[in-house]
Amino acid sequence: MRALLVRDLRLALRAGGGFGLGLAFFLIVVVLVPFSVGPQPELLGRIAAGVLWLAALLACLLSLDRILALDFEDGTLDVLATAPLPLEAALSVKALAHWLTTGVPLVVAAPVLAVLLNLPVAGYGGLVLSLLLGTPALSVIGTFGAALTVGIKRGGLLLSLLVLPLYVPTLIFGAEAARRSAAGLDAATPLLMLAGISAGVLALMPFASAAVLRVNLR
Known part of the structure; x- marks a missing residue:
């Protein structure tokens, strides 16, 4: 599993579809928002939490088709399907690699970019914290979508349409937690809901991903 994780991290960094692309998109969206709504600090402060979460979600979405596409093209998926390592574990490792190369950089960059949107210090x-709890769910759900559409030519748009509705609960509770924190309110409830969603997804989704991938590889 460690070798598979290291391999996926190297592929993500070399292919340019993970770290750089997602982070650049995140930056562009956040920079463009003040131009679209105007330089109004109060307005930007009110919408900052939602904008940052939406930008992070879309940035994660950009690299989902690369989670399994390269392995499908070179035959690695067929090897993984017949390897002693359970396919569920292999897909969990791939989701972890996606989170490390996409989710973690977004978490690190979010406070810096929040300055541009005048997010209150509180x-x-x-x-x-909301991004740390929520972005793992985005990667795991994205892996399910990638398994569902693997092998489909130009399946990026279909992948987005399938995954976006599943992202909605994470987006709602993540943005609400950040908004409550910025307003000085108690954010424990949305954070707990967000943690529950991520825990449930991490426990169940790898089995669903493995099942649909086995069907697609037949």
């Missing part, structure tokens, strides 16, 4: 901790 909301920084809630924003980072």
